[in-house]
Amino acid sequence: MLLSRFPRISLAHLPTALEHMPRLSKHLGGPEIYVKRDDCTGLATGGNKTRKLEFVMAEALEHKSDTIVTVGAVQSNHVRQTAAAACKLGLRCEVLLELRVENPTQTYSESGNVFLDKLFGANIREYPAGTDFDKAMLKVADEVKAGGGSPYIVPGGASDRVGALGYVNCAMELLGQCNEQGLIMDHLVTATGSAGTQAGLIVGLKAMRSDMPLLGIGVNAPKDTQEQRVYDLACETADYIGQKGVVSRDDIVANCDYIGDGYGIPTKSMNDAVLLLARLEGLLFDPVYSGKALAGMIDLVTSGYFEGAKNIVFLHTGGSVALFAYADQLNT
C-alpha cells in the first residue's frame, strides 16, 4: 500500500520518536507505556495537524490556490499549524474562530494558539458557538474570490480523507518502528476530536494487516456520535486509497467518559494527569485534548482495562501551547 501517488509536501519532522516512559509505567504498575511523539512534528511547536497538512496543503497547491480558509476553536492547534504552513508556502490564511468555550478568561482569548495565529499574520474572524461553518467558510471563500483570490477550504482539524492520509502514514511509521525495535504493542491510544487522526490510524493499521487495537479518547462528542464520525471518515479514507472494506465498525472504539463539563473545560483528572507527566517524565500535555486523553488512559490502566497487555503506546498529539492559555485555570 503506497501513499506516494498522493500529492504531498514536506512540513513535518518525521519519523517522530517512539519513547518509553519508564517512570510513568512504574508509577501506574500496569503495562509498559510508550509515547509516540507527534507533539514534536516541528512546525510552529508541532502537533498532529502537521502530518495531515502535508497532504492537504499539497492539494491546495495543486489547485493553484493562494488563500487558505479554515476553522477552529479559539485555542485551535489546527488553526495555528495551518497558519504557519500557509506562511511557509507563501499563502494567505483566513481563519474563522468559533467562540465555543463560554465565558472565556482574558488569557484564554488572547494567549496560546490565538496569539500565535496573529503572529503568523492570519486574518481572524470570530463567530458564535454553533455557527454553520460549512456555510460560513463558503461565504468567506466567495469574498476571497470577489477580491481576485483563489481560496482553498481546509475543514476543521484538516479531517477529511486527504488529511487522514497523514495518519495512515503514521500507522505505517509506528508499525515500522515496532518492528525495528522488536516491540509488540498491545494497544494504541489517542485523543479523538474531529476524527481524522483515529480514522487515518485505523485505516493504516488494518491495511497493513495489523491487529493492534486502537482506542480513541473523546474530548467533545458523546461515544455514539464520535464512533460514527470516525467510522464514516475511515470508510471514505480506505476507499480513497483503494482499500475499500478494510475497516469494520467493530474496529472503531471511542471512550468519551473523560470530557467532563464539555470541550475545552478543564477537569480535575486532566489537571492531575498534566502534572503527573510533567513531574515523572518531563513531558508537556495540553488541557483540551492530550491531557484529557491521558487522564482517560491513566484511569483505564488503573482500572485494569489493559489487563494482559505488556506494552501500550499513547500517541501524543501535541497542543502544549494551549497550556499558556489555561495558565490561570490550572492548579500547579
Ligand SMILES: *Cc1c(COP(=O)(O)O)cnc(C)c1O
Ligand atoms: C486536533 C487535536 C486532536 C484531535 O485530533 P483529530 O484528528 O481532530 O481527532 C488531538 N490532540 C490535539 C492536541 C489536537 O490539536
